[in-house]
Ligand code: ADP
């Protein structure tokens with residue numbers, strides 16, 4: 696039994712241009728409920744933009760996005776962002792709020808909890824990432840790894856159906872990376888639906904159910920890790936893997 700009420704996510708034929716720059720050129724991505732899809736590829740290939748389109752921070756020029764089999768393009772984008780949690784490279788915590796308030800804020804704003812309920816739930820969520828004792832300090836007093844745990848707790852507090860991670864460990868000191876990857880692995884094993892943009896090839900190979908290699912706004916290859924890492928079909932993926940592994 697999954698500990699999360701995860702949903703499936705599907706992107707179909709996503710196109711997006713910034714002016715003349717065609718950043719996404721017909722991307723398909725299918726993430727069954729409770730599975731983890733990792734997205735790898737060189738810098739500038741459109742990985743972050745794909746995540747931003749899938750939670751409608753940017754509207755696609757063409758294509759559809761389905762959550763649990765239903766198109767969400769006509770829904771209120773705020774509602775979609777409540778259903779999809781997002782964790783960024785730079786944590787994006789509010790610097791002037793305490794750690795506890797960082798987690799409680801959206802619970803009050805988006806889930807409509809009272810101040811006390813939000814505080815209680817924030818503390819419970821912080822406890823799950825081992826940081827309940829830091830609830831009353833400012834984020835800047837924490838290590839990068841701890842700040843990223845707070846960001847993950849904040850996202851999970853919304854009870855999302857899907858979690859997005861955009862290079863969540865890239866800004867961390869090397870000794871802190873492992874802890875965050877372990878937390879992400881626990882979420883994946885707990886049945887969360889996840890889309891993970893990452894340079895951590897170990898995580899991609901060992902934790903994800905599918906790997907998608909993006910280059911130039913195209914999903915060049917996609918499949919189970921064993922296929923993508925051990926039997927790459929294209930020169931582009933072979934070259935990428937020989938550069939990063
Ligand atoms: P990745 O995450 O794979 O490194 P991005 O999705 O960040 O790639 O960027 C893909 C391309 O889109 C790049 O050429 C980048 O310059 C361009 N791009 C990203 N965001 C914007 C934006 N807001 N306005 C214009 N161009 C953008």
Ligand code: MG
Pocket residue numbers: 742743744861
């Ligand atoms: Mg990026």
